[in-house]
Amino acid sequence: MYKKFSAILLTAATAFSLSGTAAAADWRAWNIHNEGHPNHAAMDRFAELVGEATNGEINLEVFHGGVLGNQPDALEQVRLGAIEVGNFNLGPIGPMVKEANLVSLPFIFKSVPHMFRVLEGEAGQAIADAMGEAGLLPLAWVDAGARSFYSQKAINTPADVEGLKIRVMNNDLYTSMISAMGGNPSPMAFSEVQQALKTGVVDGAENNFPSFKNVGHYEVTTHYSLSEHLIIPECICVNTAKFEALSPEMQAAVRGAAEEAALYQRELWAVQSGEARTEVEAAGIKVNEIADKGPFQEAMVSVYDDYLAANPDMKELVDLARATE
Numbered sequence: 001m002y003k004k005f006s007a008i009l010l011t012a013a014t015a016f017s018l019s020g021t022a023a024a025a026d027w028r029a030w031n032i033h034n035e036g037h038p039n040h041a042a043m044d045r046f047a048e049l050v051g052e053a054t055n056g057e058i059n060l061e062v063f064h065g066g067v068l069g070n071q072p073d074a075l076e077q078v079r080l081g082a083i084e085v086g087n088f089n090l091g092p093i094g095p096m097v098k099e100a101n102l103v104s105l106p107f108i109f110k111s112v113p114h115m116f117r118v119l120e121g122e123a124g125q126a127i128a129d130a131m132g133e134a135g136l137l138p139l140a141w142v143d144a145g146a147r148s149f150y151s152q153k154a155i156n157t158p159a160d161v162e163g164l165k166i167r168v169m170n171n172d173l174y175t176s177m178i179s180a181m182g183g184n185p186s187p188m189a190f191s192e193v194q195q196a197l198k199t200g201v202v203d204g205a206e207n208n209f210p211s212f213k214n215v216g217h218y219e220v221t222t223h224y225s226l227s228e229h230l231i232i233p234e235c236i237c238v239n240t241a242k243f244e245a246l247s248p249e250m251q252a253a254v255r256g257a258a259e260e261a262a263l264y265q266r267e268l269w270a271v272q273s274g275e276a277r278t279e280v281e282a283a284g285i286k287v288n289e290i291a292d293k294g295p296f297q298e299a300m301v302s303v304y305d306d307y308l309a310a311n312p313d314m315k316e317l318v319d320l321a322r323a324t325e
């Protein structure tokens, strides 16, 4: 009898906690992108899915366009729990979580599918664990294609970067990467890049096609050179403590929503990155293939040597990535 009663109570409690009648939590999500970028749509979808999967118990509001702050600041906010969720690039996570820097080594991945295979393996698990410990738990990985250089001239060899001031994201590996080619690296927030390109504060930058297009960098440059030197994944990440405070059912609901939104993002990315390229070319951007990327890869040897000399514990992850088919 007692057993039956407690079972009923338990069922009622479960129904109650998933019914939306329990106090709903308001969560905020940070996103840097504007409408028209695949991640804008994917994050909106994530918010919808979270609402559905938790029966409204978590009400997620997405703040697009970086209005909650620049990426390094937003990352700190999520780590502190002041913002619950974000769509983050792993580049600016490297300075906070050493393991995440694996993905910021130039040419570490052979292709986007290779990058995902590495993330799905042991190296990816090591990165996810370290991020979770740092307060930034990745729920799902999303696609950010490959990053290439753009400026007022075509770049075909590392020598073409010599003397150019190139904007990079906030990570010492990127400053080393530009310096190794004889360029002058300029770390800067994403929101400032268009103006910096326009006024000549920098001569160039590097990014994927959707971001190049979405924030108008293509309006203030002329050439996009397919160096594809970095393939950096992104995540849908959550503050670890807030996630762990959820019941197992709610955790599964939120994780499931992130996984579904990430699949949606990858589908959108596949279509819209091609469209972004077509659109910038139609607007006059000259896109050049780089027949031989070997000289760029050779120029990165010193970047790897210096990085691994300072961080010998990262060699294992580098070897794991390289051994992944």
Ligand code: BDP
Pocket (backbone or CB within 6 Å): 032, 071, 088, 089, 144, 169, 189, 190, 206, 207, 208, 211, 234
């Ligand atoms: C975009 C990323 C975004 C970065 C931006 C940048 O999606 O997270 O902030 O590049 O270059 O591709 O800063």
